[in-house]
Amino acid sequence: MIDDGTHADPGGPGLEPDLGRGLLALVRAYQEHVSPALGDLPHGPRGYQTLREVGYGAHPTQVSLARHLGVDRTVMTYLIDDLVEAGLVERRANPEDRRQRLVVLTARGRSEVDALCSRVVEAEDSLLGALTTKERGQLRRLVIKAAGALDDNR
């Protein structure tokens, strides 16, 4: 029971571009391009995104950080552990709710994330080398917009 493909209909559904494969390929390449630019930062890109959110976002507690970054809360525990050990962030008790730990950047953490940011943007641009400057901006905007809307639905 074999279809030898000789009557594969041209213009059929198989020609729909495969968004899923493209996304996966981009993410894989993202890891490869960006990780080196981060040096020995704990947990690579994920650590960087955490630092960003801690420094400039509105998610100070570990659970809200975890939800926003899409990781498990048990993972967030030792992720923060390693960032603390590296001297980039600190855990503070929240006087208003002593169950929570407010995660804040140290001064060194802030300068580090600022320095890393430009390098990351650089790496991202090399990742999108096939696109024109205008297209890169479009892609950035569309990805952020689509992903942002997903966050709201959770």
Added chain:
Amino acid sequence: MIDDGTHADPGGPGLEPDLGRGLLALVRAYQEHVSPALGDLPHGPRGYQTLREVGYGAHPTQVSLARHLGVDRTVMTYLIDDLVEAGLVERRANPEDRRQRLVVLTARGRSEVDALCSRVVEAEDSLLGALTTKERGQLRRLVIKAAGALDDNR
């Protein structure tokens, strides 16, 4: 040694949109949206992408499939195993190089991938619900273009 953030410079580098986080969020959501649409297809989205490439691509052998899909060749072995067991593809000996196995769709595999394709496109569209129709087309085009260029460099 704490930076309390009160002098976080507005418009600083932290405001650069985080492409990496957006991509990761999109891929995660992709898995969640598309997997249900695939039913009990072995290996979910990855199995679907394999079927697509087998049916309509130019990568008939297992190693070329693995490279194109970005998976290890040892993984491709049992991925194909399960698709064979499901009756969707078959392994043929290549008379021109008997080291290789040519992977081909069965008739049932072909009708299956065709049927799944429209459902996948549907799920992808719901994933991009926040974007206009025009923007979805743009995103698709840009992602495919960027990812395609990456493939050429390997």
Added chain:
DNA sequence: CAGAATCCGTCTGAGTCACAGACGATCTGT
């Protein structure tokens, strides 16, 4: 033509990683 080197597909083992579940501490609602 013989032998070395390479490639394909498969299998096994080791290592990594995410996540469920339980726990104490803390807060909220009644």
Added chain:
DNA sequence: ACAGATCGTCTGTGACTCAGACGGATTCTG
């Protein structure tokens, strides 16, 4: 005061990935 929920942590377990080795087959080299 008490039950239920939440936060952060810890432990165990299952899934997953990849390096390495192997036989079969091909190509290269002298």
